[in-house]
Amino acid sequence: MALRHAVLAALLDGESSGYQLTKIFDVGVSNFWYAAPQQLYAELAKLESEGLVAGHVVVQQGRPNKRVFTVTEAGIGELAAFAAAPPKPLLIRDDLAVRVHAVDLLEPAPVIAQLRERAEEAAAKLALFEKMLVHLRGDLDEESFLRHGERVGPYLTCLGGCRLEREIRDWCLQSARTLRERAAHTRRELS
């Protein structure tokens, strides 16, 4: 029981369909919660059967109809209970860092390539989050918005996302550079 609260929190930003949620978890909320598309459909069905979200059909022209979901009163209650409980530790699993940790016994070339790719992804996400910040705060500057804005929750998590992606980008670039220089040095020694 963990994804449910992330879904409820995401739905507070406005009702959305399962498909839209997959997009949100792919970018907007991805800085603090990873979830696969199939999980979201399953979780929404569960939440609806428990009365924590309510769904209704939206008819669209030119596109298939969709069912959008809203958090119910009971859903808010669930979130409130969750927020008062002690938080679970941050869960992080980074496939790429495992490679870096073991890199001294490995071929460095593919790891370097992977680090560069990850750095680019992080840079792209950072740019996206920074745009989101501007959008969220409207015509206020950051300080005023944090003081008087209506909803700061999403803004704060987005700030967290910026911090995270910036560090990922820089760490990947630094690591790639270090490994490349060492590889060049090793080649010179061998020749």
Added chain:
Amino acid sequence: MALRHAVLAALLDGESSGYQLTKIFDVGVSNFWYAAPQQLYAELAKLESEGLVAGHVVVQQGRPNKRVFTVTEAGIGELAAFAAAPPKPLLIRDDLAVRVHAVDLLEPAPVIAQLRERAEEAAAKLALFEKMLVHLRGDLDEESFLRHGERVGPYLTCLGGCRLEREIRDWCLQSARTLRERAAHTRRELS
């Protein structure tokens, strides 16, 4: 099949027992891989049965005996194959950030308390990682070590850990401060 590679990578830093691994995954490697103690015993048994690690008993005085594990040639091969494959995306799940995202509809007080506690934990981990860096590089300065040191993998992941914990600490403190100031302002309005 994912934890296995993290375990193999951790064992490259030196043979250890299941119990010692639980300590390593609780601190040293925790910046890029979370794993519960029970997982590690199970995974070690599996890895041993597949010949990727080899265990032998170490007799101790004053303490129960333990079985320590080393990565085998086959284990290195497994790691090499893993490193060449495309990495899975970073998996992150942060219970506390979910609360922050939803905080505008919640009691802010417990969330603020949780943010402060998390900030302290992050500060403690940061201090630990910084000590580890000094220990790893011995009497070299960072630049020389990154260029000519024997094993840079663990040093690079440790640098990543520092970056991560520093940002977590600062984000938690910034968020807590923002929420506290808003709460104070709201109280004044009500009175």
Added chain:
DNA sequence: ATAGGCATGTAAGCAGTTACATGATTTA
């Protein structure tokens, strides 16, 4: 036409979590 985006699921299998269980030794 065909590729891509929109839209929603099911089913099987694997990985991870929670709770339980045991026992020795050291420190307060």
Added chain:
DNA sequence: TAAATCATGTAACTGCTTACATGCCTAT
């Protein structure tokens, strides 16, 4: 004598991942 640390597991359950399945509409 109680709590903490060292040491290693099992069993039941839940949650997550991977693969499969379907179908419409739009843009190229």
